Amino acid sequence: MHWRIVEAPHVDSLDHPDSWAYRGIAEVERRVALADRGLPDGAPTPDALRAAMADQRYQRRHRVVAVDDGLAADGAPSDGTPSDGGAPEVMQVLGHGLVICDTHDNLDLAFVHVAVHPDHRGRGIGPALADVVVDRARAEGRTRLMAEVEFGAEPAADAPDAVVAPTGNGRISGDLPGLHLAGSAGLDLKMIARRSVLDLPAADDVLTRLEQEARAAAGSEYRLHVWHDDIPDEWLAGYAALIERLTIDEPNPGLDLEPEHWDAERLRFEIEQGRSVGHQFVTTCVEHEPTGELVAATLLDHDPQHPAYSEQETTVVMPEHRGHRLGLLVKCVNLREHARRWPGVERIWTWNNEDNPYMLAINIAMGFRPAGGSALLEADLADVRSVSG
Structure with missing residues (x-):
């Protein structure tokens, strides 16, 4: 069987004949998730792939696919060299x-x-795909490269192949194909993020106790807002400021990342992108009543095309309002709202950097348990090597 690499054709609708690429990519991601993490959760849908390529105002994307071709375009067996012709x-x-x-x-x-x-x-x-995407990054004029390798379980501390993150927090098996490929290309492991899962329904007595403790610590100056599938226009800028704050404060040791700028327009774009492919969400926010500002928020994202699970997204508290257990409060309230809206969901996934002990402690208290994670790797593009031979 022979193969070659071609551009993934973009289509405006999955009814188009060339939607084979997005459908094929989604199936590859589903099978990779099953093989490497044990569940298909998190694999993108074909329509989500299409939507991400359709509007690239905040992120430019290039996609290539390796396809079973039998013969290369000139009739000779393919050697995997990217083809200039269409698929x-x-x-x-x-x-x-x-x-x-x-x-x-x-x-x-x-x-x-x-x-x-x-x-x-x-x-x-x-390796052939890796060389192609590295070349595309160079063509974009970028000078740094970042990659992520996901895994389904952290190895034991005494496992012979265990690789410890440079920060000392988190481990990954050194024999994972993705880690080997990235290392061969010259990317260095910088940090590890933990993937945690909460099996539903959550323990009601635990949730009640934690919420009561958080409400007592918060005091009387804070008011909760719960919104479904949208954020009112008057709160967009405040919510965007919370997301931007997260990119400033989230610990990313070893990674050379600038904070992201978020405003109402960018947040509205993200909401509409999710809505266009059927995503739904519940978000709980905290207003500081004396100032009228949003000072904390969390969000649970749900895709009805994947009814068994939801994703825990942004949880953030403004620095001057920390110490009042607002992070725990919004997560407890939002989890109850999630249960009312989607009672059939079986589990919730969330990600936290292994170097974020505060948020990890909140999740553990709520019943989340470790379930693998991801390794973040980085390199100067000038130091990245070809791996396809």
Whole structure:
């Protein structure tokens, strides 16, 4: 069986014949999630892939796919060299590569991602895709490269292949294909993020106790707002300021990242992007009544196309309002609202940097348990090496 790498055609609708690429990428990600993490949770839908490519005002994206071609365009067996020609109408996607370049922040950085269908690993597809996405990052004029390798379980501390993050917090198995590929290209491990899961329904007695404790600590100056699927226009700027604050305060030891600028327009764009592919959410925010400002928030995102799980997103408290247990309060209230709206959801996933002990402690208290994570790797693009031979 032969393969080659082609541009992933963009289409405006999944009814288009060329939607084979987005459908194929989604299937590769689903199979990778099953093989590497044990569940398909988190794999993107074809429509989410399409929507992300359709409007690139905040992120430029390049997608390539490795396809089962049988023969290369000239009739000879393919050697995996990227083709200048278009792909046939329908092709089997064996793997894919992605480059993401922010257009407003971190203008020197490119994020790259490579995934290969588990049944087709070991055939040189991953290295070939890696070289292509690195070349695309160079063509964008970027000077730094970042990649992420997800895993389903942290190895034991005494495991012979355990690799400890430079910060000393978090471990990953050194024999993972993605970690080996990134290391061969010259990327260095910088930090590890923990993936945690909360099995639902949450323990009601625990949730009640934590919420009562948080309300007592918060006192009388704070008012809660709970919103579904949208944020009122008058609160957009305040909510955007909270997201921006998170990019300033979230510990990312070892990573050279600038804070992101968020405003009402960017937040509205994100909401509409999610809505366009059917995502729903509940968010709980805290208003500081003496000033009328939003000072804390959290959000749970739910995709009805994946009814078994939801994702815990942004949880943030403004620095001058920390110490009142507002982070715990919004998470407890939002979790109850989530249960009322989607009682059939079986689990909630969340991510935290291993170097964020405060938020990890809140999640553990609520019943979240470790369930793998991701390694963040980075390198100067000038130091990145070809890996396809």
